[in-house]
Amino acid sequence: MWTARIVGRVVKNQVPSHRYCNSPKFYSYDCESLDKIQRYRLLCGAIIPRPIAVICTQDLKGTNNIMLASFFAPVTSEPTTISFALTVKANDEYKDTYRNIMETKEFVVCCLTKDFFEKAYKTSQEFGPDVDEFEESQLTPIPSRYVRAPRVGESPVALECRLYRSMNIGEEGKYGSATLIVGEVLAIHVDSKYFNPSTFELSVETVSRLGGLEFGTTGQGWEVQNPYWSTKNW
Numbered sequence: 001m002w003t004a005r006i007v008g009r010v011v012k013n014q015v016p017s018h019r020y021c022n023s024p025k026f027y028s029y030d031c032e033s034l035d036k037i038q039r040y041r042l043l044c045g046a047i048i049p050r051p052i053a054v055i056c057t058q059d060l061k062g063t064n065n066i067m068l069a070s071f072f073a074p075v076t077s078e079p080t081t082i083s084f085a086l087t088v089k090a091n092d093e094y095k096d097t098y099r100n101i102m103e104t105k106e107f108v109v110c111c112l113t114k115d116f117f118e119k120a121y122k123t124s125q126e127f128g129p130d131v132d133e134f135e136e137s138q139l140t141p142i143p144s145r146y147v148r149a150p151r152v153g154e155s156p157v158a159l160e161c162r163l164y165r166s167m168n169i170g171e172e173g174k175y176g177s178a179t180l181i182v183g184e185v186l187a188i189h190v191d192s193k194y195f196n197p198s199t200f201e202l203s204v205e206t207v208s209r210l211g212g213l214e215f216g217t218t219g220q221g222w223e224v225q226n227p228y229w230s231t232k233n234w
Helices: 036-046 096-104 114-124 133-137
Strands: 004-007 010-013 053-058 064-069 072-077 080-087 106-111 157-169 178-190 207-209 215-217
Touching: 053 080, 053 096, 064 080, 064 096, 064 114, 064 133, 080 096, 080 157, 096 106, 096 157, 114 133
Parallel strands: none
Antiparallel strands: 004 010, 053 064, 053 106, 072 080, 080 178, 106 157, 157 178, 207 215
């Protein structure tokens, strides 16, 4: 057995030589002792890079909204699903993207590249619900096949989605909480410049969120060939 003592907000082990103890070079934090911002900075600094979803929605009046979300990931291919988290704003209000998805049950997720990053980033500022963010950002709306919201013409990949599941995380309607959105992908649009239809391989250099306010693109990658895992396991 080993014990730990709290020094300020840092947990330091009294027996660092034990193989289950943290090394003295590590800081260990009890999340309950940290505030929202500290937890956010550690979480987002640890999970990098995070791909950015450009989420397009339209309200029942036909007003288009665009939002960038970096808490974003695929779920599975059967059914084809993706997920992202919509956090509650600092004033305890829900974002327009959340309200639109709850009302219409549909949305489009586009991949973000450096070519249109500056235009897309403009949508990070607070606009009123009656403002068309395609017009404000000067991005090109292209009609979707199955959903009301348009997709971004500058994006090399767009996923038309229908709401599959939603789940509240944390105290509902309070800053720091979120709604986990799972969307079923109905259609995928791919720019032919980045796609090989014979192998179904994509070659897109997308923008990712890093720690703090840093962004980046795909770095150096490598392919692993081994007997334990290959495309035969897909």
